[in-house]
Amino acid sequence: MIEILNSPAFNTIQDLGRRGVRRFGVSTSGAMDPVALAVGNALLGNDDNAAGIEIQTFPFRLRFQTDTTFALTGADHDSTLAGSTVRPWWCTQAKAADVLAITAPRRGARVYATFGGGIDVPRVLGSRSTHLRGGFGGLEGRTLEAGDVVPIGRSPHRGDGRFDFGVAPPDVAIMGAAPADDRVLRIRVMRAGEYDLFSEAMQAAFWSTTWKISARSDRGGYRLTGGKLTLDAPVEMRSHGVVAGVVQVPPGGEPIIQMSDANTAGGYPKIAAVIEADLWRLGQAAPGSFIAFSEVSYQDAVAAMAPVDDYLAKLRATADLYRAL
Amino acid sequence: MSINQPNAPFVGTIEKSPKISLIGTLAMLVEAPGDFDLVQQGRIWALADAVSTWPNVQEAVIGVTNVMLVFEQPPADIDMLGASIVELWHRVPSRKADGKLIEIPVVYGGELGFDLSAVASRAGLSERDVIRIHSEGVYTVCAVASSPGFGYLHGLDPRIYMPRKSVPSLNMRAGSVTIGGMQTGVAVLTSPNGWNAIGWASVAMFDPEREQPSLMLPGDRVRFRIDRVEL
Numbered sequence: 001m002i003e004i005l006n007s008p009a010f011n012t013i014q015d016l017g018r019r020g021v022r023r024f025g026v027s028t029s030g031a032m033d034p035v036a037l038a039v040g041n042a043l044l045g046n047d048d049n050a051a052g053i054e055i056q057t058f059p060f061r062l063r064f065q066t067d068t069t070f071a072l073t074g075a076d077h078d079s080t081l082a083g084s085t086v087r088p089w090w091c092t093q094a095k096a097a098d099v100l101a102i103t104a105p106r107r108g109a110r111v112y113a114t115f116g117g118g119i120d121v122p123r124v125l126g127s128r129s130t131h132l133r134g135g136f137g138g139l140e141g142r143t144l145e146a147g148d149v150v151p152i153g154r155s156p157h158r159g160d161g162r163f164d165f166g167v168a169p170p171d172v173a174i175m176g177a178a179p180a181d182d183r184v185l186r187i188r189v190m191r192a193g194e195y196d197l198f199s200e201a202m203q204a205a206f207w208s209t210t211w212k213i214s215a216r217s218d219r220g221g222y223r224l225t226g227g228k229l230t231l232d233a234p235v236e237m238r239s240h241g242v243v244a245g246v247v248q249v250p251p252g253g254e255p256i257i258q259m260s261d262a263n264t265a266g267g268y269p270k271i272a273a274v275i276e277a278d279l280w281r282l283g284q285a286a287p288g289s290f291i292a293f294s295e296v297s298y299q300d301a302v303a304a305m306a307p308v309d310d311y312l313a314k315l316r317a318t319a320d321l322y323r324a325l
Numbered sequence: 326m327s328i329n330q331p332n333a334p335f336v337g338t339i340e341k342s343p344k345i346s347l348i349g350t351l352a353m354l355v356e357a358p359g360d361f362d363l364v365q366q367g368r369i370w371a372l373a374d375a376v377s378t379w380p381n382v383q384e385a386v387i388g389v390t391n392v393m394l395v396f397e398q399p400p401a402d403i404d405m406l407g408a409s410i411v412e413l414w415h416r417v418p419s420r421k422a423d424g425k426l427i428e429i430p431v432v433y434g435g436e437l438g439f440d441l442s443a444v445a446s447r448a449g450l451s452e453r454d455v456i457r458i459h460s461e462g463v464y465t466v467c468a469v470a471s472s473p474g475f476g477y478l479h480g481l482d483p484r485i486y487m488p489r490k491s492v493p494s495l496n497m498r499a500g501s502v503t504i505g506g507m508q509t510g511v512a513v514l515t516s517p518n519g520w521n522a523i524g525w526a527s528v529a530m531f532d533p534e535r536e537q538p539s540l541m542l543p544g545d546r547v548r549f550r551i552d553r554v555e556l
Contacts, residue, residue, distance in 0.1 A: 019383060019384075021384075022386045022393075022395065023385065023386050024473060025531075025539065133514060134472075134514065192346060193354060193356075238356075238389040239471070241387075241391075241393030243393075245349050246349070263471050264470050265468075265471045273352075275349060276351060298399075301349070302399040305399075
């Protein structure tokens with residue numbers, strides 16, 4: 001068990017999301033940076049899909065009630081355990097009564113706390129992810145609050161198993177699209193259904209604009225500012241399914257990227273879709289930061305996942321080997 | 326005789342194919358050609374039933390005359406997959422609205438049906454007429470989408486169409502019976518809502534603890550029964 005001591009707002013229990021129930025109107029939820037969650041779980045010998053805490057407001061503090069292995073991954077942050085510095089992307093052992101304190105990240109938006117054995121809340125519709133709008137999943141379908149006691153499952157490994165080892169973070173280990181510069185995150189996208197309805201000038205503006213992620217952005221979606229993409233004639237779309245990463249253009253012209261908590265349906269013209277290999281990077285982009293889009297083909301988008309999959313596979317193999325020593 | 330003459334013999338029409346587009350590498354949207362009608366919607370249901378059993382298809386998400394396929398892995402040959410879907414579209418028989426009949430008792434008007442008078446005045450009808458027209462309809466669940474268990478219901482009498490609000494009502498109660506454009510529905514969550522509330526129903530529309538969590542499913546029919554009128 002762990003006890004939450006301090007959690008300002010919007011920190012929730014998430015796994016890799018609720019699959020296969022969009023047809024009932026249920027959005028997937030799930031970690032905004034699924035690679036960071038998977039790394040934490042791999043370090044601890046958990047299932048990739050074990051649930052952790054997605055922390056997006058700080059300072060966040062918790063107390064361990066039993067000896068527990070844990071890892072902190074995701075955004076670049078500082079943290080302490082019983083007053084001593086904790087290395088991020090590292091498998092660490094906490095003793096009962098130790099307090100873990102995490103401060104606001106220098107870079108990135110979300111820190112993931114994972115625990116040996118994973119967070120043991122009931123699965124709802126196949127997932128432990130919190131569905132805030134529906135009020136189910138996670139801990140009673142809500143955000144974490146001070147005083148909450150969160151159950152941790154039994155670790156698949158012996159308590160005296162090895163810990164104290166780590167890994168290079170994925171943004172260092174995995175090549176992405178070359179950054180435009182340090183301040184702009186370059187995101188690879190494929191064209192989507194209504195791309196051709198936009199004039200050449202509007203298409204060019206989409207690619208050349210440095211977009212700002214506005215303050216009105218959250219797990220549901222990112223609203224972008226910095227330009228307006230308008231159609232010569234408005235199109236009426238019938239309500240249809242959408243997935244995370246779709247870039248929609250409402251009549252006002254400022255694009256919206258749907259994220260983990262997005263509705264299952266949309267009706268705005270779709271200009272593009274963020275590829276899976278970059279969606280986790282976007283999940284770490286904070287409001288106020290800048291992004292730019294680059295186009296890739298379907299084949300390149302598929303191929304771009306290979307380095308991500310390889311990174312996770314190698315890290316899991318190494319962690320398993322180390323644990324078996 | 327030219328086939329352009331109005332009395333030319335019927336030689337058949339080449340039916341249009343659906344529009345197929347990708348949303349990234351893990352989703353494909355299939356949109357039926359032409360205007361909305363229940364025959365096209367029935368073909369979408371039938372297509373969704375068929376492709377749901379295909380390997381690598383995680384689920385088929387039905388929309389209004391469209392369906393989005395979600396894949397477990399990026400399909401190896403995306404052009405071949407698209408061609409198979411077009412081929413299936415042209416031979417799949419339209420599914421009728423053959424689902425269950427759901428009867429929903431409604432308290433019309435009152436505190437929770439706060440837009441009833443606006444609907445009536447736009448229609449140039451009395452509030453009682455709006456209630457009668459709405460409760461006499463038989464509606465078809467076209468799709469379940471947007472929020473958990475929310476059914477898009479087709480079959481509203483055009484006399485009581487009412488555009489969505491440009492500024493949503495802030496805290497519309499779950500169970501509100503609403504009209505949005507040419508559709509009607511029952512709000513599942515208490516949340517901001519741009520549809521027009523004409524009444525309220527105490528039916529549980531969604532239960533995440535059930536394996537099949539949504540009361541309404543595509544192809545079901547819905548009747549609203551007058552439980553009480555509060556004017």
